[in-house]
Amino acid sequence: MHEYDAIIAGASFAGLAAADSLEGDILLLERKEIGTRQTSACATFTSVLEELGCKSSILQEFDTLTMHIPEERKVELIEPISTFDYEKFCKTIERRIKVKNLKASVKGVAGDIVLTDEGNFSSQCILDCTGWRAVLATSIRQDYVDRRNLAFGLESEVDYTDDSLHFFFNAEIIRQGAAWIFPIGNKSRIGVASYAGKTRILPQLSGFIRTLGLELSKTHGGYIPFGLREPVVDNLFMVGDSAGMAPPTTSEGIRPAINFGRECAGIVQGIINGDKIVKDGLIEYRDIVNKSKNRYKWLLNMQTPVLDNIVPGTIKKAACNRIFSKIFQKMYLGV
Structure with missing residues (x-):
């Protein structure tokens, strides 16, 4: 069996960021295009x-x-935020990464061997970037995914334009959750999320869109893990949603997935280059991720009142006080 320098399971934000930062004989596994x-x-x-x-x-x-x-309160951002085209983002990175890309569904892991429907592959460095299900980790530890720490979001693209992002804490739109409007030029992505993990939220999304005088279009969405999980499971590096890296309250998982994906890749590159052994690399990565634990707990505590349909006091203060808003944003950017 051929042994790769590293195997990355999953090719969304975390997996692509890691693949983009690695050099060597790398295998990237993704079940879809x-x-x-x-x-x-x-x-x-x-x-x-x-x-x-x-x-x-x-x-x-x-x-x-x-x-x-x-x-309604308008907040000035200390750093601009952009909506973007997911396919174009992914294809931009895919075109430049120098890895072997294999379309395959991962089934689990046995030691250094990743099991897939296209065969089994070996590496001492394995990155689980398979999303909230954490497919590789759960094949080792069935209790790794705590379903109590899953939010659920649903979104639709409709003909609506605006020059600001919008975020709603309003129980009349959705109880125990939040809603948003993210403009993308001549359309907007409009969505709702249940922090209680309720999946039957299509009526709430449809109702919200109707208040704007519009009709629901095609929807997409899924579970959002909001409890930071253990970043290392046996010999696995857990990255992105696999490790529950979406910050509570905001569910903004893209930035942490990319940042930790690159951090992890830097450590794995050191292993590939012979600068460190796998055991030390796993410990180093775990310590880096765990430095963020307190800030994740801070955001989790902030999210808790929403389950009682109460707007978090910190959010209110950040929305109403310009100085506190800047402090809050700087703290948040550290997550």
């Missing part, structure tokens, strides 16, 4: 897209965020 499975609202800080060389995927850039708590 790369860039065709958008489940995210696809908005992140513009600097993230620029650093990845994906500026061409930007659809619209914003310097304000309008909070509805439920009264």
Whole structure:
């Protein structure tokens, strides 16, 4: 059996960021055509897209965020946020990465061997970037995914334009959750999320869109893991949604997935180059991720009142006080 320098399971934000940062004999496994499975609202800080060389995927850039708590408050962003084209983002990275890309469904892992429907593959460095299901990790530990720590979001693209991002904490739109409007040029991605993990939220989404005088279009979405999980499971590096890296309250998982994907790749590259052994690399990665634990707990505590249909006090203060808003945003960017 051929042994790869590293195997990356999953080719969305985390997997592509890692693949883009690695050199060597790398195998990238993805069960679908790369860039065709958008489940995210696809908005992140513009600097993230620029650093990845994906500026061409930007659809619209914003310097304000309008909070509805439920009264309307416009917040000036200390860093601009952009909505972007998921397929174009993924294809931009796919075209330049120097890895073997194999369309295959991963089934699990046995030691250093990744099991797939296209055969089994070996490596001492395995990155689980398979999303909230954490397919490889759960084949080792069935209790790795705590379903109590899953939100669920649903979104539709409709003909609606605006010059600001909008985020809603309003129980009249959806109880125990939030809603959003993310413009993308001549359309907007409009969605709702249940922090309680309820999946039957299509009526809430449809009702919200109707309040704008519009009708529901095709939908996409899925589960959003919001509890930071263990970043290392046996010999696996857990990255992105696999490791529950979407921050609570905002569910903005793209930036952490990319940042930790690149951090992980740097460590794995050191292993490939012979600068460190796998055991030390796993410990180093675990320690880096765990430095963010307190900030994730801070955001999780902020999310808790929403389950009682109460707007978090910190969110209200950030929306109403310009100085506190800047402090809050700087703290948030550290997640």
